[in-house]
Amino acid sequence: MKAKHFVTFITTAALGLLAVNVGGRVAADDNGNQAITVDTNTAIRNQTEHVASGGLYAMSHGNTPNENLLSSLKPKTFTQPGPGAQQIPNGEPTAAGDFTSTAPLATKVGAKVIIRLADIYSQWPYNYTNEQDWLKRVDTMVTSAKKSNPDAIYGYELWNEPNGTWQGQNGIGKGSWGDFDKVWQDTYKEVKKLDPNAKIVGPSLNSWQPKWMTHFLTMAKNSNTLPDVISWHQWGAAAFPQQAAALKSLEASLGISPRKISINEYGSEQELAVPGQMIHYVQNFENVPELDSADLAFWFDYGRMDNLLTDQQKPNGGYWLYKWYGDMSGQMDKTSTFSTNGNLASVANTTSDKTQTSVILGGTSGSTTVSVNGLDQAKLGKVAHVEVKESPWYGVDTAVDSPKTVESGTVDVSNGSVQVPVKNMKAANGYQVVVTPGGNDTAATGLSDAKTQATDPIRVEAEDGALTGTAKKVQGSYASGNYFVGTFDSNDSSDTMKVTAPESGTYQLELGYANGGTNKQDATDKVTLNGQQLKDAVFPYSTGWTTAVPNVDGTRKTIQYGTVSLKQGDNTLKLAKGNNAAELDYAQFTLQQTNPNDHNNGGAVVPDNSTAASSSSSSSSSVSSSSSSQAVSSSSSSTKVTAPKKSAHAVAVANASSAVEKYRLAYNKAQKTTTKAKYYKAYKRAQAKLANLKHPKTIKKAKAKVAKAKASYKKAKKAATKAKYLKEYKAAKIALNKAYIKYSK
Structure with missing residues (x-):
């Protein structure tokens, strides 16, 4: 799709242009129990085609x-x-x-x-x-x-x-x-x-x-x-x-x-x-x-x-x-959600030998009971083995190593049917239910939820917080959870999030954000944790807003704010607008050190050299999912950082990220050609060091840009995004393409 011929834009005072998805489905939260019925005796396609x-x-x-x-x-x-x-x-x-x-x-x-x-x-x-x-x-x-x-x-x-x-x-x-x-x-x-x-x-x-x-x-x-x-x-x-x-x-x-x-x-x-x-x-x-x-x-x-x-x-x-x-192979089975065509959607298949039925579902939050009917009990046995997996959505540039198994066990097969509860669904995520033979010799164990670890990252979506001022929930595919908090530009804009910690301790705090301000200056938010005022969060310029199209640079970035103290149970994190404005995507807390005897209210910052100032990093994160845990880390593109075992490595990554940002900013501010060259080389060396720390096997991309061509591109891009009428929009896109052609030469 090359022409944005139907995209609606909302102009805001500080956040530029936010693209609104007018064609997509905005799934409503559904906390009640929902149901899907799968009929394996009725095929919607006799053979899978993956159309x-x-x-x-x-x-x-x-x-x-x-x-x-x-x-x-x-x-x-x-x-x-x-x-x-x-x-x-x-x-x-x-x-x-x-x-x-x-x-x-x-x-x-x-x-x-x-x-x-x-x-x-x-x-x-x-x-x-x-x-x-x-x-x-x-x-x-x-x-x-x-x-x-x-x-x-x-x-x-x-x-x-x-x-x-x-x-x-x-x-x-x-x-x-x-x-x-x-x-x-x-x-x-x-x-x-x-x-x-x-x-x-x-x-x-x-x-x-x-x-x-x-x-x-x-x-x-x-x-x-x-x-x-x-x-x-x-x-x-x-x-x-x-x-x-x-x-x-x-x-x-x-x-x-x-x-x-x-x-x-x-x-x-x-x-x-x-x-x-x-x-x-x-x-x-x-x-x-x-x-x-x-x-x-x-x-x-x-x-x-x-x-x-x-x-x-x-x-x-x-x-x-x-x-x-x-x-999926074999036949595609009929599911009940097609006839309702609502927020909950699904597809299912049964293999040709009738030994496996799988169901893919998603679109709502809450719980869903999946009933699979018409199973061949002679093939499955008296009980069936069931596995439920989840594929999370943490944004386009967040890698997921593998889906997470959230439930598993065996259930009774009654008259060719099984019922599978899929619990705690999130609207942006995908879910899979797989039913396979469980045998005739053992009783059903029921389904067990995957165990969570204290070291599993706690991710809180910014859009789920209590918003004040002009702050609003906005849809964006580059955002974790498919939404973020935008128009954070009035002086009374704030976002108050509830953070539930499994135990008290010291946690590394990571914040996802975008800062596409036209002045290209840092944005800051005032941070309060459990009523205690902490240091400000600093959000460097990220080349664009979360919904930028085309999003060539990956505008959703992350910062490692530093370490904070959380108490066991509920905590309250509040971010309030400071200087300029940044869009907020999520807050993530990763346990670094437990405090078994700590009964205070939490909120203290643990000072060290690596957290004295917020460090900016790439828009990409990495998620490693297993049967028992998900480790999420966002220090750089597709990077896996697990704490506390690699705390020294994490510090090295944070320092390298800071160096990249330092030299990038110095390069952008330099006026003389010789000075620009000096800082550009330093920036590239820092960038290479960061890449080697995290992606030793990844081909590093050179992103040097000719200043004059870049200026032409920026001017054309601005014209393209601000166009209100089709004629103006076409002219701007043509100018944009010319700028790219000139740059590529």
Whole structure:
């Protein structure tokens, strides 16, 4: 998705522009018990096809992402630019991911590619000139694709979002490009002439538009240029079943034989990859048999499987939801949540040998009872083994090593049914229930909850606190829990959070935040813990706000505030606005040292050199999940830091993080070229040291930027984000692309 043609922006005094997800589902908290019924005797698909597992620009090169990471998702399709494409979408520095470079990887992981022909143009919206030039480009692309990797081709998308990009008749209605209907017909015939067996995909509307679709299908039928696969882009899962039904009725009314559907872009920016959001799309796509493929939308960076992978190419919580989906085999079972189409969503499968049924669910908080019916008791036995896993959402750039087992044990199989309680669900997270044979020789043990450790990090979501002033809960896919606290800009803005500690002791406090202030200055918050005033929290400039699009730099950052004393039981942490403003994502406490005889009220800061000032670090964290615990650490991108065993290492990481920030700020402030060079080298050395501490096997990315090109980019980006009308927005995006092209040279 390259054009933000439907995104709403709210302008605030201090926080700039916050993108609001208008297409996604905002799950309501549900503290009551909910229910899901799985009918293994009724298949919604007789064989798993993983129709929702594709991605737009998911691959950037022949080895990015890693083949093993992709193959586990069982992708069916990718939508990628045609051979030699020049499109530079969403502020990327260069063109990448064309069919020639990515088709071999697609083949290795068992997927096929929808070739987006319009991406031969470098600008957005496309810098089309005339039909003769266009058809010449089409000839070159189709000939090249057919010659290089014909077996990797799913089909050709003749144009992208014509109802929003075609500058002429039967497009947006204005412009000098001519009649889209004629160009469609001529392009269709040209592609079929070069590749007679090729599938044609279209019209790829920017959303379901019944009036536009009616005109298009009527024209295509009359000219014998009907697409083999009908496509559009989906923003919000709930409406899709009705839209697919509307298409079916439209086809019947026009005398058109039913076509397969490809939703080759789905998921809005601030819901993308979030397990509790994406499960709704998977559910509704699987339950519509006409749906043949669906690709996650592209809003941010190439080659990250549309944000299922972190900035360090590590799986995040969304990846594991799709990994569970990819693991499904046999038939897809009917679940009750499709008919209700509410906040709770699910999909289920039973293997061909009837020895395993798995259910993926999510979208609400609270507790849910999953009833699995129609099980083969002869295969399972008198009791069934049950395992419940959770895939947490701590933000796009927080790696999750593996899902956490939260419940396990055996339950009775009664008349082919089992009941599984899934407790303490969080709306942003994903959950999996797996039922396998338990045997006939033992009695059911019941389900046991995973034991927690005192050293497990305590993460408190900022949006769950009591807010005052202008502070508001805002949705963001880069945020932990899919929400954060924004508009923290009035003098009386504050956030009061309850922190429940399993035991008293000294805890390391980490804060997630974003500071995209136009003045690029530090923001500060006043910190109070259990009524005691502590040192201020300092939030360095983070290059943008949490909801930035494109979020190239990973704007959600973290600071290691220092160590604090918590009492056993409930504690109160309050952050109140100081200088400037920062968005607040979460507060995380990790036990460093227990105080078994400490009966005070907590709140004292333990002073040491590493915590005398807040240290800023990357937006990425790492989560290690096991059957008994989750260790969350955010000192840098995809870094695992576990305390207290590695306390010396943690101090080294914090110091290295401070050095990176110190030299970055010094470099930015330097005015003379020679001074800039000096500080830049120091900054890169510090950055390399930090990377070696935490990612010895990761290829370090150079991010040197030419100052003049960077200034052009910033100016263009500002214009793009502030545009209020489509015309101004297009002009700004064109200027932005020009700046990137200049920078890349």
